[in-house]
Amino acid sequence: xxxxxxxxxxxxxxxxxxxxxxxxxxxxxxxxxxxxxxxxxxxxxxxxxxxxxxxxxxxxxxxxxxxxxxxxxxxxxxxxxxxxxxxxxxxxxxxxxxxxxxxxxxxxxxxxxxxxxxxxxxxxxxxxxx
Numbered sequence: 647x648x649x650x651x652x653x654x655x656x657x658x659x660x661x662x663x664x665x666x667x668x669x670x671x672x673x674x675x676x677x678x679x680x681x682x683x684x685x686x687x688x689x690x691x692x693x694x695x696x697x698x699x700x701x702x703x704x705x706x707x708x709x710x711x712x713x714x715x716x717x718x719x720x721x722x723x724x725x726x727x728x729x730x731x732x733x734x735x736x737x738x739x740x741x742x743x744x745x746x747x748x749x750x751x752x753x754x755x756x757x758x759x760x761x762x763x764x765x766x767x768x769x770x771x772x773x774x775x776x
Contacts, residue, residue: 685767694734706770756774757772
């Protein structure tokens with residue numbers, strides 16, 4: 647009798663936890679979306695306005711580009727090739743897409759990837775849109 651009550655209690659507790667998880671997950675997703683939204687507004691505005699130092703501040707450094715790690719000064723030297731006038735125009739209208747690892751945007755042949763680094767969103771990677 648005691649074992650069946652303990653088992654019933656365990657099943658009830660499990661069901662309660664499972665029913666509550668979607669709500670907690672939704673709240674966590676909302677907070678994450680808000681946090682990324684704040685980052686995205688700052689990052690995209692810096693790209694649009696060609697504020698290179700601000701973009702570097704919002705980038706995970708060293709930054710891997712073409713298999714080579716770039717420190718801050720090397721990233722700033724490469725900046726004009728990454729954020730061309732066409733890319734800056736794209737950043738005015740592109741909408742980020744959420745995936746399992748973070749967010750990304752596609753501008754022409756480039757994919758710009760953003761992820762959490764030590765609890766904050768940063769520009770983490772650029773790749774080819776194939």
